[in-house]
Amino acid sequence: MLEFRKDIFADERDDNLQEVGQPTQRQDMLGHVTGTSPYYDDHRFANLLHLKILRSPHAHARIRSIDDSAAARAPGVKRIIRAADVPVNLNTLLSLIQFGKDDEPSLATDVVRYKGEPILGIVATSERAALEALALVRVSYDQLPAVFDVEEALKPGAPSVNATYPKNTFEYYGKYDHQKVRFGDVEAAFKQADIVVEDRYQMSPIEHAPTETNGSIAVPDTNGRFIVYTSTQALFFSLDTSAKINAVQSNQLHFIGGTVGGGFGGKVDTLTEPLSILAARLTGAPVRYRFGRHEEMQFGSPRGAERIYIKDGVMKDGRIVARQARAYFDSGAYTRLSSYAVVKCAAHIPGPYTIPNVHADIYCVFTNRTPATAMRGFGVTALDFALECQMDKLATAVGMDPLEFRILNAYRDGDMKAHRREAKNCALIECAQVAAEKANWPLRDEFRRMSSRQGGTHERAGVADRTRTPILVPAAKPAPADGTDRTRPIVTPPVPAAPQRIAYERPAPPPPAGTAPPPPPPRSAPPPPPAPAGSTHGAARFSSVFGTRRR
C-alpha cells in the first residue's frame, strides 16, 4: 500500500496542480497489455541474416592462430567477421565524454582477457547455421595466468590484465591509481574516538536479468544509411559509439528504440549494435545480433563486484567522528563504466550522515572476468549495504537504538558534506520518523522532534578538540517555542563563528608529497560559498575530472 504524508514539507510545495500528481494511466499501457508495443525484435525483414559470436573459452590466453576455413564453407554462411574487419576496433565507452583511454576491442586480436570475450563473428542465413559454423572454427591458444581477486590483482607480480592499464588499475588525473576523498583528519579523530569499528564487506556480481536480452537489427537503408532497431537504454550514446567503431558519420545511422524489455543498466554498453551494423554493411542485408540467455547471463556485463573496507570512530554519546573507507570495484577485463562509478562512490561517502573527518580511497581494478557495467544504484548500492550494516554495528557498540543512532547522525540542511558542499533539501530524518511510526518502531520524543531543517551548521561537521572542555550551546537559530531540538547537545569549540572545518584547532593533515596545501582561511572569514558548478580551480588543480582528456 502506498500513502502520502502531504503534511510534511507542505510549506515548501505548491499542491495546486492539475495533471502532475494524478495517477494517470500510462500512455503505453494498452500496447503493453495487448502485446502490441513494438520492441526491437518485433520488426520483421525478408532475407534477415543472423550474427553469432565465437567467444573465448579461457579467462586469459594468447591467440596463436585462428582457422575459420571450414566455417567459411559451411552451409548458410554469408560472411565471417574478423577483428581486422572492424574499422576502429579499440574503444572505451566513456570516450564519448572524454573519460579514459580506448582499452577494449570489439573483437579480440592477439589476447583474450576474459572467458566469453568475442573473437570472431559469423553471419548466416539462420541462427542455427551460424552456431553450427562457429563449431567448425579452430582456435589455438597459449593460456596465460589469470587473476580474479581485486586485491590479488594489485600485488606486485600479478598477471597484467589490460594492455592499456598494465598495472590493473584505472588511472585518475594522469597520476593516481584511485579516487581520493580527504576531509578533516581521520587519524587524529580515531585517537579521540571512544570506540573504533572496522569491517570488510563484499558484494558479488549481479546479473541484470532483463526479460528481453540485449540485441539489435541493422537494416541497410537508401542513400547509404542504416536503420538500427535496438534495445539500448541510451539511444545517442549507442549511436555515437557505433558510428565511432564503424568509422561512419553519425547521420548515416538512424536508431529506433524506446520501448525496452527491462534494462537496469545492462543496456548502456552497446554490446550488439556496432557489429550488427558492420555485418549489415559487409553483407548489404539486414542483420540481427541478439544475445541468448546464456550469453546474457555470463557474457553480458553484470553489476560489478565491490569489496569495501570501512573503519569508523564513534563517541559514547553516539556521534560518529571519523569514517575511513577503502573500496575496490571489480571492473573485469575492461573499463566500460566502472571508472565513473568509482567517482560516484567517492561522492557518496560517508553516506547521508554528518561526519567531520572522512578519508576514502576508491579503486577501479581490472581482473580476468566479464567486464562489469552500470546497474541500478551504480556506485552506491554496495556502499549503502556496507555503510548501513556498519551503522548497525556502531549502534550496537554504543548501546543505542539503530534508528535513533541514524537520526542523531543524519545530515541536515546547512551541514557541510565531505565533498565540501553544503547539504540542503535534506529529508533523511523525516523518512526515519515516518517509517518508524508506521512500523511501530518506538522512538524517544527528542528523536521524534528532530528535523532536517533545524540544527544543521557547517560547525556540525567539525569536532571539538577533546583537550578542551566541550561547551554545550543552543542551536545557531533561536530554539523554537515548541522546544524542538532544545534537548540536542551540540558540542562546538569556544569560537562560535568558526567558519569552516579546517579552522578547528586540530593539527593540519600533512600535505601530500609534491603538492602545496591550500592555505587555511582566517578564522574570522565568512563561510565560503560552495563553488559554483563548473568553476575553474586554481592552477595547482586539474582542470577537470577528465584527467586524460582526449580531444
Next chain:
Amino acid sequence: MARHRGRGVATINYPIGMNLGGDPSQALVHSNPTGKFTVALSSIDLGQGMKSVTRQICAETLGVPVEDVYVDTADSDTGPHCMGSFASRGTHRVGNAVMVAAREARAVMMEAAAEELEVDPGDLETDGKGNIRVKGAPHRSISVRDVAIAAQFRQGKTISGRGIFLVPLSDVDPETGEMSPATCYAHACLIAEVEVDDETGDVTVVKMTSAYEIGRAINPRLVEQQLVGGAWMGMSHALYETPEPYYPDTRNGPRDFNEYLMPGPGDICPHDIIVLERPAPDGPFGAKGPGEMCANPVLPAIANAVFNAVGVRIDELPITPEKILRAIKARGGAAGAGRTR
C-alpha cells in the same frame, strides 16, 4: 530448531542524475493544426514510465489535458539528444527539458489566443480543460483547438518550443575529492522484518515498511510501481542473486533462470510505503526520481534483520542459507539480539 524473527533498518539517500552533471537532455514540443501536442524525445522507456512522466509534465506546463499530449520517443531522426535512461535522471533531466520546451510553446499559444481574443497575453489563463480564457472574465474564452487553427492558418505562427536541461559538469579535486556530484538527493528509510530458519538457513522476508522522500510524485501509480518493484529487486539482491556464487571463484555460474535464483511470487511480502515530497529547487515541479534508490535500502535492512533474528552478521552478498548456517555454526547457535519489537 526454530524460526527466529528479527527487524532491521536502513536509511539512505540517492543522488539524482549523472554524477558530476554534464549530462544534457533535449525536448521538442509542438502542436498539430488542431491543438494536439507531440513531445519529441530520444529518451528510452524501460518500463519505468518515461513517456507518462514527461507527458504529465508537458500537459501541466502547457495547461492542457493530458489526453491532448502524446510523447513520441527514441527515434534518432526526430528526437533530439538525450544522454540516456540511467542514473535516476529521466524525471529530473528530461522532465526539466520538457518543461522548458512546453513553456516556450505555451507562450506562442497564449500570444495566438490573445490575438484572437484581442487582449493582452498577460491577461489570459488556461483552464486545464482545453480552453484559454480572460482572467476574471471566463465567458471570454477560446479553445486550444481554435487557437491552433488560427495560429497555423491565419496568423502563421508555430506553436512549438525547444528545451534543454544541463547541469554543468563539475570538476573534481584529485587531492581531496571536492566536487559537486549532484544538485539534489532523494531519501529513504526502510524497515524489514524477516524470519530465519536456523535449521535450513532460509530467510523469509515477512514485511517491509518504508518511507521515501522523492521531491514530487509526478504520478503516484508509477512511483508505487518503482518502489514495489525496486524492493523486490533489493530482496533478490540481498538473498538470492549472483552469477558468481563463490566470487571471486568464477565457477558454478548460472546459464539460465533455472540456475539463477530469484524470488518468485510467493516470496513477495506486504510492503507499506509512505511517500514524502520535499521539492527539489531545480526539479520539474520539485521532482527528483525514485528509480534506482529503491533497491538500495532493502539489502542492508535485511542483513540487519538477520542479525536481529539469529545474531550473525553476514557481510558478503548474497546472504545465502549456506552462509547463514556456517555463521550460526561458528557462533555456536542462533541467538537473536532480543530486539524483535
